[in-house]
Amino acid sequence: MKKPDTQNIFRKLSVGLLSAGILSYSLLPSEGMKYLWKRRSRRKWKDGRAEKRLFLTFDDGPSREYTGQLLDLLKQYGILATFFVVEEFAGKNPEMIERMKEEGHLVGIHSVRHENALYRGRRFIRRDLEQSVASMKEMGCNIRYYRPPWGHLNLWTLYYCKRRNLKLTFWDVMAHDWSAKETAETIEKKLLKRVFPGAVICLHDGRGEAGAPGRTIEALRSALPILIGRGYSFGRMDVYEW
DSSP states (O other), rough: OOOOOOOHHHHHHHHHHHHHHHHHHHHHHHHHHHHHHHHHHHHHHHTTOOOOOOEEEEEEEEEETTTTHHHHHHHHHHHHHEEEHHHHHHHHHHHHHHHHHHHOOOEEEEOOOOOOOOOOOHHHHHHHHHHHHHHHTTTOOOOOOOOOOOGGGHHHHHHHHTTTOOOOOOOSSSOTTSSSOOHHHHHHHHHHHOOOOOEEEEEESSSOOOOOOHHHHHHHHHHHHHHHHHHEEEOOOGGGGG
């Protein structure tokens, strides 16, 4: 009978344990933070401690084609929002950043090039945050808020956010508005069905499937007057009850 190759078995077991450790190290902070965020938001709502206010936030921009249209719509209703911008796109559209500031919106960061931080190391996380903050500072934005792409982060993200005094910002409501499967009508229906007092809404003014931000804007044209009619007001993330 052939003897078992204990050295090979031990090596495979070690690789498996290491892989599981890396996976846990990466996934647990992301999923744990998002779970706690949503649980806290819904508890405030159910306990009656949340004002009838919504927080519109937009990711992945600014877009030369769509962000201006969105700003026009928000201005029409006197709504202030928070934009989590990709540094690369902000550098190509500085006039949009200037308009956001002039019209009273809050600007946060959403990475340099919208890269997933889930399995990235210390150097990548530090460089991504520092470059994003520095670039936006040159555009006159004092950055205090950070939303990681896809909500993915790891322990290094938590460490450098704390060092830079950045507030991690997630969401309570999404409408999958980046998807080609969604229409303006389905986005509107999801928003109207899913919102609740104190909810942070995550939508997109850039990237996504072809034409996706345009469908988001169209959905908001219909949804905003309905939400206002239901008694909701809107605020920036710097007035959010943390």
